[in-house]
Amino acid sequence: MTRLFAFLVSPFRSLAIALVCAALFGGARGAAADDLFDSGKLLMTGGVSPIEGAGGGGLVPWALISGYGTRDAIGGNVHYTYVGLNDYDLQTGGVAVGLFDRVELSYARQAFQTGDTGATLGLGRGFTFHQDIIGAKVRLFGDAIFDQDGWLPQVSVGAQYKINDRYATVKSLGAKDDTGVDYYVAASKLFLAQSVLANATLRATRANQYGILGFGGDKNDDYTLQFEGSLAYLLHRQIAVGAEFRSKPDNLAFAKEENAGDIFAAFFVNKNISITAAYVMLGDIATTKEQNGFYFSLQAGF
């Protein structure tokens, strides 16, 4: 699995794959509306790809199902994300499939590169954590886009199975496990008359720094409930700007873990390509302070 998907985190290969896919999907467009791959949703309602692969914002999964397939169709996308922090780089590549606007399956692979900081932390220069994330999400009820005459949001539940490849290291940092499952419930609502999309997610998790530093810890080993929220303002048919917030557990004694947030702008070139740029504030990570930086993500799909 690990080797098979290793190519996804190589930036240039991911970009190339994304562009080839976009070209293929683009070529397949213009088919009849009752096609199985109808790309029938409205622009932007396919969302972008957060760092953990499930459809949503940049840091927060939404209740929306990935891709542009309507309830009669299948949609999907691939993405590549680069986050350049003060002392680390995070790269994520992944794929998500939306089935009949009901079920979403996703896979993402993250590479958290410590660069020179690895030496300072005693891990060794260039030490890299990898994490595979397999996700599933099911829409329970509501339609965030169409239910414009009521208050009911679209509500989905999801799970993310995360596998970290640095058991010995995360164990030595105080983590209990190198795998973990996050469970979440997400509510999303488009307030179309106000051009605002709001999302709130509750996540039960044992993950330390998304799982990059393992699961559970010497300070706390239990699941805790975390809140995640995002607000997007639709500036233009192709552009959304907004902010996200994500609370996180603090399970490890050696370093305090802080909440995360970002401000973002997403540009939807068409239903096949979107580009997201953000300024992320991920807080202290593994004793290094204030990990802020720029986030850049390319998504291609249908």
Added chain:
Amino acid sequence: MAATAASLRAMRGRLTRVFSVLLVAAAVMAFGLVRHGHAADDALYRDLGETAGIAKIIDAAMDNFLADPRIKDEFDNINIERLKSRLVDHFCVISGGPCRYAGRDMYAAHKGLHLNQASFNALAENVQFAMDKVGIPFRTQNRLMALLAAMQRDVVTR
């Protein structure tokens, strides 16, 4: 250096709190606005350019419908001029204008067409493009789209 880091952290904490408050406030406002949006007033009607403006939108939208391979077949054997006049009346009424819509309700008008969600969205997209062409600002467009979106469950029968 330590002082700088500490003040940065304090600022970050404040930012986080401010952001959380803003998030809640915006959500509350959005809900308030949605409720308010149902109040009968003619602001949207006026922003769409009243009957003349709506007629321009419908003209442009119909041109788009008839040129769109996803949906153009739905308009075979339909009196286009009559349909356009019905649509103008309908958009006028839902946007709060002083018109009378004499056509069938949305469910009755569409049930024989067996439209799916993709067709509905194709219609919506073409109305958006028409409003672009006529120069209706995006925010105003969304106020109309919100009213149309809610009709999805009556229009889409497949």
